[in-house]
Amino acid sequence: MATIEDVAKLAGLSRTTVSRVINDQPYVTDDKKQRIIDAMKTLGYVPNSSARRLRRRCTETIAVLLPRVTNPFFGKLIESLEQEASRNGYQVIVCQTHDNKQKELDYLQLLKTKQVDGVIMASLINDWQDIEPYLASGPIVLCNEYRPANGVSMIHIDHKKAAYESTAHLIHEGCEQLAYVTGGHDTFIASERKAGFLEALAENDLQFDPKLEVNWALDVNDGQKVFQYLIENHSHVDGVFTGSDEVAAGIVYAASQSKLNIPGDLAVVGFDNQMLSLLMVPAITTIEQPVEDMAAKTIEVLVEKMNDKGTNQERRFVYPHQLIVRSSTNREQILSQSAPL
Incomplete structure (x- = not known):
């Protein structure tokens, strides 16, 4: 040798x-x-x-904190982050918090004990005041997640605007009784999305019934349960905003097993433009985030911080999103197809 x-x-x-x-x-x-x-x-x-x-007194390792890798959005984000980190000479370890506050803090100990050189937080459950002290041990960058905070850089889309546009689209398609479906975690992103949803309703003189908020839906199975809950208790609902394509897919699938027509009886919007949203019948209207661009910028910012350990200067990058309209909401298309010749 x-x-x-x-x-x-x-x-x-x-x-x-x-x-x-x-x-x-x-x-x-x-x-x-x-x-x-x-x-x-x-x-x-x-x-x-x-x-x-x-x-060199470094590990050449970055920790990425996220709720669960089974969510296709986070799976794609991890893949993009890992590829970009590798190009910069770093390896990535994935830390699933499962939205548990203590697990999130436990993983941040990796930074404090110098087992990683930097941390990317794709989700944030604790209050920022509980996270901020860890900045003294090394750089932290927020990707996807954001909130009012000092000394941390953030890379994300405008979730409030995205939710507003999705809701305004449902209203434009004729929906008047809208349900709001979320995972229920009290994060800044969740509050931003709900604010956008309510703003669109208010601008169109529509009232929101708190009974139409579902705050426990995370995946396809939950989406099917949401559908059952709505048709059994609130059959007048004609539009649903969801914060996840998985949940939207569950609603669409459950509807296909019933007599309800989507989007004629119930229009559905998802979030994240996962492949699942395109494969469903009907295909799901959704919000697309530029995941690869966000990942590249996140690694760029974190590497800069790791190479210049004396600064915690805050930088913020807000990337454009896109509302992709598909058959799960396009009522005008149905009307044009059914119109007499």
Whole structure:
């Protein structure tokens, strides 16, 4: 097995110069760098990454906190973050909080104990005042999640605006009795989405019945339960805003097993533009987030912070979203198809 001394001998340079190149240190000419790289390739020499990380006092590891990887949105986000982190020489560990406040704080201990160099929070359950002290141990960046906070950068879409546009679209399609369906977690994003929903209703002189708020729906199975709850207790509902394509898909599937027509009797909007939303019949109207762009910016900002450990300057990047209208809400299309010739 080749050693660093073998590389130095083949390159005709000192061991110290080879070590500088391996550890990406300055004051080595491009010519010498190339000679060392060529020698390493010829000998098949692979630097000891663990020892290198120890010398640099870093782990080259980033922790990503999220509720659950089974949610396709977070699955796609993790994939995009991992690819971008790898391009920057970092590996990613995934920490599922399951929306548990204590688990979230336990994972942040990884930063405090120097087991990771930085943390990306794709969700945030605790109050910011409980998170902020961890900034003294290393950089934290919020991706998808956001709230009024000091010293932390945030990358996200405008969830209030997205919910407003989705609700306004339902109203434009003729819906007057709207249900609001959420996962029920008391986060800033949840409050922003509800504010957008209520703003659209108010602008159209529509009242919201609190009994039409469902705050426990997370997945397809829950979506089916939501449908049963609505038709058994609030059959007058003609539109549903959901914060998840999974929940919307459950509603659409349950409706297909009943006599209700979607969107004729019940229009449904999802969120996140998961593949599931396109595969359902009818396909689901939804909000698309630019996940890959958000992930790239998140890694860029976090790497900058990890390389400049003396700053916690706050930066905020709000990315554009898109309302994708499909058959689950397009009542005008149904009317045009049924119109007499």
